[in-house]
Amino acid sequence: MKAKDRRLQVLRAQIPEVTPEEARALQADSAVLLDVRERDETLQGVAEGAVVLGRDFLELNIEDVAPDPERCVLVMCGSGVRSLFAAEGLRQMGYRDVRSVAGGFNRWKDQGLPFHIPKVLSADSRARYARQILLPEVGERGQQKLADARVLLIGAGGLGAPAGLYLTAAGVGTIGVLDHDLVDRSNLQRQIIHTDARVGQPKVESAREALVALNPSVRVQTHPVRLSRENVEDVFSGYDVIVDGSDNFPTRYLVNDACVHLGLPNVHGSILRFDGQVSTFWPAGPDGGPCYRCLFPSPPPPELAPSCNEAGVLGVLPGIVGLLQATEVLKLILGIGHTLVGRLLCFDALNMHFREFNFDKDSTCAYCGSGPFPGYVDYGKFCDASA
Amino acid sequence: MRACGWVLMTNRVSVVAERVTLLIPAALRMHCDGADTLAVNAGTVRAALAAAGKDHAALVQHILTRTGELRPFVRVFVRNNDVRGLGGLDTALNDGDTVAIVPSVAGG
Numbered sequence: 001m002k003a004k005d006r007r008l009q010v011l012r013a014q015i016p017e018v019t020p021e022e023a024r025a026l027q028a029d030s031a032v033l034l035d036v037r038e039r040d041e042t043l044q045g046v047a048e049g050a051v052v053l054g055r056d057f058l059e060l061n062i063e064d065v066a067p068d069p070e071r072c073v074l075v076m077c078g079s080g081v082r083s084l085f086a087a088e089g090l091r092q093m094g095y096r097d098v099r100s101v102a103g104g105f106n107r108w109k110d111q112g113l114p115f116h117i118p119k120v121l122s123a124d125s126r127a128r129y130a131r132q133i134l135l136p137e138v139g140e141r142g143q144q145k146l147a148d149a150r151v152l153l154i155g156a157g158g159l160g161a162p163a164g165l166y167l168t169a170a171g172v173g174t175i176g177v178l179d180h181d182l183v184d185r186s187n188l189q190r191q192i193i194h195t196d197a198r199v200g201q202p203k204v205e206s207a208r209e210a211l212v213a214l215n216p217s218v219r220v221q222t223h224p225v226r227l228s229r230e231n232v233e234d235v236f237s238g239y240d241v242i243v244d245g246s247d248n249f250p251t252r253y254l255v256n257d258a259c260v261h262l263g264l265p266n267v268h269g270s271i272l273r274f275d276g277q278v279s280t281f282w283p284a285g286p287d288g289g290p291c292y293r294c295l296f297p298s299p300p301p302p303e304l305a306p307s308c309n310e311a312g313v314l315g316v317l318p319g320i321v322g323l324l325q326a327t328e329v330l331k332l333i334l335g336i337g338h339t340l341v342g343r344l345l346c347f348d349a350l351n352m353h354f355r356e357f358n359f360d361k362d363s364t365c366a367y368c369g370s371g372p373f374p375g376y377v378d379y380g381k382f383c384d385a386s387a
Numbered sequence: 388m389r390a391c392g393w394v395l396m397t398n399r400v401s402v403v404a405e406r407v408t409l410l411i412p413a414a415l416r417m418h419c420d421g422a423d424t425l426a427v428n429a430g431t432v433r434a435a436l437a438a439a440g441k442d443h444a445a446l447v448q449h450i451l452t453r454t455g456e457l458r459p460f461v462r463v464f465v466r467n468n469d470v471r472g473l474g475g476l477d478t479a480l481n482d483g484d485t486v487a488i489v490p491s492v493a494g495g
Contacts, residue, residue, distance in 0.1 A: 159495045247495040272492040273413040296491040297459040304449060304460075305493060311414070313494055344462075346489060350413065351423060355487060359462065359469040 011084040015091070016099045020047075020108040023074045023101045031072035032065060034058075036086045037105065039120075041078055047105060048114040055082060059089055064136060069094045076101040076108070119144050125217070129171050137336045143171055149333045152176035152239040154227065154255055156203040158318030159245030159269045161193035163326040168211045168218045170330060175211060176239055178223035179203040190315040227251055229376035232258040241329050244268045245322065247307060249299035250379035256281065256292035257376055260367045265332050268292060269325040272306070274314050276321035276347040280328050280340045283361070283368035289341035294362035299383045317349055404428040405482040407435055411446070414490055418446035432463055433476040435486050450488060460491045 001009075018026065027033050027049050035042060035050040042052050051065050055077075066073055073095050077083040083100040090098045101108070109115060121140055126133065129143050149172050153160040156179040168175055183194045183206050198206040204222035211220050223235055227246075236242060236258050244255045244266055252270070259266035263284035270277045281291045299305060324345065331337045344357045366374050409425040416423060425443070429435035433455075440447035450461050455476075457463060463470045464487040470478045480486070 155495050157495050245495040247493060249491075249493045252493055270492045270494055272494040275413040275492065277489070277492065295462065299491060299493070300458070300460040306414070307494055311494075318495070344489065346412075346487070348413070348423070355410075355467070357462070357464040357467050357469065357487065357489065358472075359464075360472050 017102040045115040072097040080104040146171040147173040150174040155245040156207040158190040159322040161191045162322035166326045174219045176221040180226040269321045274349040278324045278345045290361040291368040410487040419443040
């Protein structure tokens with residue numbers, strides 16, 4: 001008898017084995033199912049609910065998947081042999097209830113139990129995003145989430161430019177760009193997605209050119225329109241996250257109301273002179289949270305609301321604020337970290353201060369409260385009527 | 388030791404005036420000679436704004452309505468919390484508190 005067979009005989013006596021059907025039932029009873037096969041093997045399919053954790057990094061990463069050593073862990077490989085060795089490693093780490101799935105994935109599949117064919121990154125994508133995939137919080141699974149995500153930039157201006165470039169670089173699969181304007185030379189001091197050679201072009205086309213040049217795999221959807229209550233739901237319905245980089249109050253309230261109505265996260269950024277503000281409004285999200293109207297129920301009257309055209313803006317400021325927005329978007333897609341839901345981050349560039357303020361949902365808010373959606377309004381009039 | 392100790396009467400409650408700092412955003416600094424902070428002695432947010440308004444009336448006009456209420460496009464935060472969740476303009480201030488004024492801005 002070969003040494004490996006002698007070892008397997010010992011392991012079979014020590015490690016309890018379960019059939020795929022029994023594993024399925026234990027999964028429903030909170031057991032975690034680990035698939036320890038090589039990456040190429042998992043391309044044939046992965047059992048429903050299984051966590052793919054290659055044998056090479058099993059001991060290093062198991063605590064991210066199953067931090068409680070008392071939890072039942074089911075280990076699966078291709079045929080039920082390597083899973084015995086993996087199970088032994090977990091027992092040595094202190095996991096008390098570790099079982100091996102007899103027959104492995106082959107038997108699971110043969111018995112008609114549910115599985116899916118995983119989406120995998122191409123070799124080019126694995127190379128391009130290597131530094132990001134290295135992060136345990138991202139990994140290949142997170143990178144695939146980014147590839148599947150659809151993010152809409154409201155405005156290809158100071159905020160949309162850096163946000164769009166970095167989200168594209170990070171591998172967000174679909175980027176929508178909404179802007180009705182043309183590139184003006186006065187934009188170039190801060191709107192770094194555009195170039196001097198593209199002055200006069202529609203901003204959405206200029207942005208598309210820059211984004212595709214940076215990452216040819218990105219799908220750019222252009223919306224060369226002015227956002228209105230008539231088109232907002234059609235435009236937003238194809239996206240998972242909205243990045244508000246607009247430059248006027250009527251659009252900001254329209255974006256808020258549509259996001260609330262459609263249940264979409266609204267990653268807000270705004271700038272003036274040397275100051276920036278960032279928050280994430282997502283009343284329909286897992287943490288609930290306030291909307292833009294909860295923070296600012298109504299806008300300032302036009303005479304008290306100077307724009308960047310009138311009051312000026314430091315060129316680098318939207319770069320910083322737009323990238324804070326991009327960071328929020330990546331966390332939302334990946335489901336990691338803590339977003340700015342319920343918090344307003346204020347940046348003072350002159351004094352280099354970041355300050356964070358807490359604010360609550362307004363229980364009387366007509367838009368994100370418990371009542372029916374009040375509908376869209378005439379946002380121009382709404383803002384003109386403010387006092 | 389408190390920095391100072393005179394007594395103001397606000398809403399019939401005696402409040403000890405404290406040394407506090409108002410943080411002025413860039414958008415409003417033109418109304419207070421470019422200052423990014425104003426140091427005042429006040430026991431409540433309302434009193435702090437009133438103290439600032441003595442020398443900078445236009446600043447306070449951007450923050451409060453004519454009837455003395457907080458404008459809906461300006462938020463005030465004490466100890467990093469929205470005063471609407473505390474005591475509103477009557478939120479009591481402690482010695483050394485910062486009172487942050489944050490107006491909504493729309494630039495992008």
